Structure formats: structure tokens, C-alpha cells
Amino acid sequence: MATPLTTLGLELPTDPRWTDIAAMHIGDILIDHAYCEQKAASSCISLIVHYPEKALLVETLTPIVIEEWGHFQRVLKELKKRNIPLGRQRKDEYVGQLMKLATKKGEHEKALLDKLLIFGLIEARSCERFKLLSETLEDESLQKFYRELMVSEAGHYRTFLELAETYVPQAEVRARWKELLHAEAEIMRTLTPRGDRIH
Numbered sequence: 001m002a003t004p005l006t007t008l009g010l011e012l013p014t015d016p017r018w019t020d021i022a023a024m025h026i027g028d029i030l031i032d033h034a035y036c037e038q039k040a041a042s043s044c045i046s047l048i049v050h051y052p053e054k055a056l057l058v059e060t061l062t063p064i065v066i067e068e069w070g071h072f073q074r075v076l077k078e079l080k081k082r083n084i085p086l087g088r089q090r091k092d093e094y095v096g097q098l099m100k101l102a103t104k105k106g107e108h109e110k111a112l113l114d115k116l117l118i119f120g121l122i123e124a125r126s127c128e129r130f131k132l133l134s135e136t137l138e139d140e141s142l143q144k145f146y147r148e149l150m151v152s153e154a155g156h157y158r159t160f161l162e163l164a165e166t167y168v169p170q171a172e173v174r175a176r177w178k179e180l181l182h183a184e185a186e187i188m189r190t191l192t193p194r195g196d197r198i199h
Contacts, residue, residue, distance in 0.1 A: 008124040008127060008128055008154070008157065009124060009177070009181055010124055010125065010128060010181065010184070010185070011181050011182060011184070011185035012184075012185040012188045012189065013128070014125075014128060014129060014132060014188075014193075015188075015193040017193045018129075018132070018193040018194075018195060019132045019133070019136045020195070021193060021194070021195025021196075022132075022133065022195040022196075023136060023137055023138070023195075024195060025195045025196045026137070026139070026142070027079075027082065027084045028195070028196035028197075029133075029195070029196065029197075029198065030075055030078055030079050030082070030084065031079065031084065031086060031087050031090075032090055032092075032196060032197050032198050033075050033198050034072055034075040034076060034079065034086060035089045035090070035092075036092075036126065036198050036199070037068050037069070037071040037072035037075060038068075038069075038072050039092075039095075040064075040068040040071075040119075040122075040123075040156075041064075041065050041068035041069045041072065043115075043119055044061040044062075044064050044065045044068065044119075045065055047061055047112075047115060047116075047119075048061055048062065048065075051112060054112075054167065056163070056166055057163055057166075057167075060159060060163060061163075064156060064159065067152065071149060071152070074145070074149075078142070078145065090196070090197065092197070092199055093191060093199075094125075094187060094188075094191060094197075094199035095122060095199060097187045097191075098118050098121060098122065098180075098183075098184065098187065099118065101114070101118065101180060101183055102114040102115060102118055109167065109168065112164075112167060112168075113164055113167070113168045113172070113173065113176060114176070114180075116160045116161070116163050116164040117160065117161070117164055117173070117176060117177055117180050118180065119160050120156075120157050120158075120159075120160030120161050120164075121180060121181070121184050122199070123153045123154075123156040123157040123160065124153075124154075124157040125184070125199060126153045126198060126199070127150050127153035127154045127157060129198055129199070130146045130147075130149050130150035130153060131146075131147075131150045133146040134146040134147040134150055161173070161177070164177075
């Protein structure tokens with residue numbers, strides 16, 4: 001039977017220390033999570049703005065924008081229940097390093113492929129971490145909250161890969177996906193586990 005990690009395609013599981021630290025800093029986790037959802041919505045909007053000629057992409061990502069913004073609102077409610085102010089956005093070193101791998105401007109289709117796959121990777125890693133939170137947090141309402149979001153993020157991960165295969169030959173998509181999975185695992189190995197960040 002496939003494990004959740006292999007189902008997501010990720011090569012390296014989250015360091016077990018992360019869950020222990022995150023449980024002790026759940027307020028910081030929720031703040032960072034809120035901004036992750038906001039950035040996920042913004043990323044989809046950016047793709048729509050830069051590739052308006054791709055009708056399927058626009059049609060597919062528009063409801064995801066709405067869904068991600070709904071997740072942002074749900075995280076805000078969790079913060080409010082705990083009297084935790086949103087605070088300012090924190091630097092996401094994980095995403096920053098992933099985005100350095102993306103093809104730069106000038107190669108329109110390759111840039112699209114990399115963006116779709118990197119966004120898929122981020123969703124897959126988020127899904128894995130939401131699963132860990134749903135299994136380890138003592139707060140039952142947060143367990144349920146993260147279990148529901150885990151299912152949603154898994155769907156988004158698959159959507160980005162399916163979109164990539166719509167616009168780029170499957171063999172090219174799979175070869176690049178394999179490269180990015182390996183690079184993501186290397187990034188995970190070098191980053192110190194931080195319990196105040198989703199990634």
C-alpha cells in the first residue's frame with residue numbers, strides 16, 4: 001500500500017522534530033498558515049493574469065482562488081478564537097529557495113511549467129504537514145481543521161500537475177517533476193526545522 005508520502009511524490013518526509021516544535025508554537029503556525037493561504041490565492045491570480053489565453057487554466061484556477069481565500073478566512077477565525085492578532089508576514093525561506101529553481105522570463109512555456117510544478121510541490125508539502133498536525137495536535141478542533149485542509153491541498157496538488165500535462169508533453173512534465181522533487185528534498189535537508197512556519 002502506498003504511504004501518504006509516496007502518494008504525494010515527495011522524496012523526503014518532514015523532520016519529526018517539526019511536529020513537536022509546531023505544537024508548542026501553534027499561534028505562530030496559524031499566523032504563518034494564514035499568509036500561506038493568502039499567497040496561494042495570489043499565486044493562482046498571477047498565473048491567470050500572465051496566461052489569460054489558456055482558457056482551461058483560467059477556468060480551473062479561478063475556483064481555487066476562491067477556495068484558498070476561504071481557507072485564509074478560516075485560519076483568521078481560528079486566530080480570533082484564540083485572541084491572536086494576525087501580525088506581519090514572515091519570510092518563507094522554503095518557497096524562496098524553490099522559486100529560485102523556476103525558469104526565468106523569456107521562455108514562456110517553460111516558465112509556466114515550472115510555476116505549475118513548483119506550486120504543486122508547495123501544495124504537496126503543505127498537505128503532508130497538515131496531515132502531521134491533524135494527527136499530533138491535542139486540540140481536537142484543530143485536528144479536524146487540518147484534516148479537512150489536508151484533503152483540499154491534496155486535490156490542488158493534483159490539479160497543478162494535470163494542468164502542466166495539458167500544456168506540455170507528458171514526458172517533459174514528468175522529467176522536470178522528478179528534477180524538482182529531488183531539488184525540494186535537498187532544500188528540506190538543508191533547512192533547520194522551524195515550528196513557527198508551515199514550511
